[in-house]
Amino acid sequence: MAWPPSPKLSSSPTALLAAPTALLLLVLGACKEERPAAQTPVPVRIQRITVESTTESRAYTGVVRARYETDLGFRVAGKIIQRLVDIGDRIEKDQVLARLDPTDFRLAVQSSEAELGAARSSLAQAVADERRYAKLLAGGWVSQAAFDQKRAAADEARGRMERAERALGVARNQLDYTELRANEAGVITALLVEVGQVIAAGQLAMQLARPSEREVVVAIPESRLDDAHAVATVDLWADGSRRYQAKLRELSPQADPVTRTFQARFTIEAADDAVALGMSATVRLVREDGRTVMRLPLGAVFSDGRGPAVWVVSADGRGLRRTPVDVIEFHQNEVLIAGGLNDGDRVVSLGAQLLDEHASVRVVAEQAARK
Numbered sequence: 177m178a179w180p181p182s183p184k185l186s187s188s189p190t191a192l193l194a195a196p197t198a199l200l201l202l203v204l205g206a207c208k209e210e211r212p213a214a215q216t217p218v219p220v221r222i223q224r225i226t227v228e229s230t231t232e233s234r235a236y237t238g239v240v241r242a243r244y245e246t247d248l249g250f251r252v253a254g255k256i257i258q259r260l261v262d263i264g265d266r267i268e269k270d271q272v273l274a275r276l277d278p279t280d281f282r283l284a285v286q287s288s289e290a291e292l293g294a295a296r297s298s299l300a301q302a303v304a305d306e307r308r309y310a311k312l313l314a315g316g317w318v319s320q321a322a323f324d325q326k327r328a329a330a331d332e333a334r335g336r337m338e339r340a341e342r343a344l345g346v347a348r349n350q351l352d353y354t355e356l357r358a359n360e361a362g363v364i365t366a367l368l369v370e371v372g373q374v375i376a377a378g379q380l381a382m383q384l385a386r387p388s389e390r391e392v393v394v395a396i397p398e399s400r401l402d403d404a405h406a407v408a409t410v411d412l413w414a415d416g417s418r419r420y421q422a423k424l425r426e427l428s429p430q431a432d433p434v435t436r437t438f439q440a441r442f443t444i445e446a447a448d449d450a451v452a453l454g455m456s457a458t459v460r461l462v463r464e465d466g467r468t469v470m471r472l473p474l475g476a477v478f479s480d481g482r483g484p485a486v487w488v489v490s491a492d493g494r495g496l497r498r499t500p501v502d503v504i505e506f507h508q509n510e511v512l513i514a515g516g517l518n519d520g521d522r523v524v525s526l527g528a529q530l531l532d533e534h535a536s537v538r539v540v541a542e543q544a545a546r547k
Contacts, residue, residue: 217538222489223525224542225470225517233462234403236440238394240412240455242385243425243443245365250276251353253377256369261382263367267358274369274381276354285351288344295333295340302326302333362386365453390447391425392457395437401427404440406463413456421445422459469504470513473543477503477511478529486517487524487531493539496524496531 254276261273309326312318366383369375392410396403408422422442431438442459444451477484484503487496501516517523524531525543 217494217536218531219540220489220524220531220537221526221541221543222522222539223472223476225472225519225521225523227468227470227519229468231462233460234400236394236396236403236459236461238392238442238457238459240390240444240451240453240457241393241441242362242365242387242453243389243391243441244360244362244386246359246362246384246386247380248273248356248358248384249377249379249381250274250356250375251377252276252281252350253375254280254354255374256371259367259369259371261364261367263364265364267362267364267384269358269361271358272355273358273364274356278351278354281347281351281354285344285347288340288347292337292340292344295337299330299333299337302330306330356381358384360384360386363453385453387453389443390451390453391441391443392422392459393439393441394459395432395435396427396440397437398431401438403461403463404438406461408442409460409462410442410444411458411460412451413458415450418450420447420451467504467514470517471510472513472523473525474506474509474511475526476523476528477501477513487528488517489522489524489537489539493522494536496533496535496537498533 256274257277258275259273260275261267267273305326306323306329309318309323313320313323362384363386364382365385367381369379369381375381404424404427408424410420410422412418422444424440425443426439426441428439472486476486478487479485483500485498485500488499489496499516499521502514504512504514506512522539522542524537531537
């Protein structure tokens with residue numbers, strides 16, 4: 177069997193030069209760098225850093241009350257025959273609010289007056305006898321013992337006279353007490369008696385509030401007692417647009433046995449007619465803790481394995497600089513930063529985790545600093 181003839185290599189010099197040249201061009205073409213396409217700037221939103229002092233704010237719900245509230249009642253027992261006021265009435269000082277049946281008290285006054293008249297007659301007789309016996313004693317007609325007896329009778333008559341005068345004063349006072357009068361001008365906030373009711377001496381009949389000074393009463397838990405001494409403001413539920421400055425006037429030294437909270441009373445400064453008694457209100461207590469922080473949205477902070485950081489936009493608004501930050505707290509929508517940034521720095525506020533140091537950016541919006 178015959179084998180096919182082997183191909184013959186050309187021995188031409190031109191062919192020998194052409195082969196290496198083609199191979200070199202092929203290698204150079206493969207090693208040639210491709211120029212990257214121009215990078216499109218990434219649109220970003222930024223926020224300018226503002227350094228501020230940290231504050232802690234808490235709110236407590238309370239009720240508007242008058243600073244001075246008086247429980248009124250009759251100083252004697254009896255049957256109510258007249259009530260002259262209703263809840264909400266504005267009254268003046270010494271105004272009559274209610275009356276008791278005065279019949280028995282008038283009789284007591286008349287009886288005391290009769291006792292006083294009898295005591296005056298007895299005193300006059302005793303004094304006359306004392307004077308006569310003094311003259312008889314001087315003439316030697318009566319003994320010293322007889323004169324001493326008349327003098328003792330006169331002293332006793334003087335004592336009965338004074339006792340009768342005081343008894344008449346008490347009877348007249350009790351007659352006056354059948355009229356319940358206001359000790360100060362104010363507003364009736366409660367009525368606990370009605371006409372025809374028989375009440376005891378000192379029984380609560382009505383409540384009087386002096387609206388000249390109004391305050392909000394709130395309950396503070398024992399773990400937050402320090403809040404009571406913070407800066408206080410009051411917001412009315414009826415009109416949330418109105419805010420009043422307030423000042424702590426009283427903090428109970430003892431916790432309520434049921435709720436285990438401490439009652440605090442905040443005086444409303446410059447309270448106007450819009451602040452009505454019984455309104456619901458919110459006391460806001462703001463306390464500074466002395467730290468300086470910066471607030472940023474949650475989307476401004478990222479972590480690449482080297483700790484938390486943010487992107488600071490360069491002065492020309494195109495480049496980025498990775499800046500490590502010291503994070504204090506994470507809140508629902510924001511993060512508090514203690515260091516690493518300067519006042520006035522411009523920071524990417526959204527999508528920081530999608531950027532890198534080589535990215536070119538374009539500022540499209542600037543947010544106001546968060547408060």
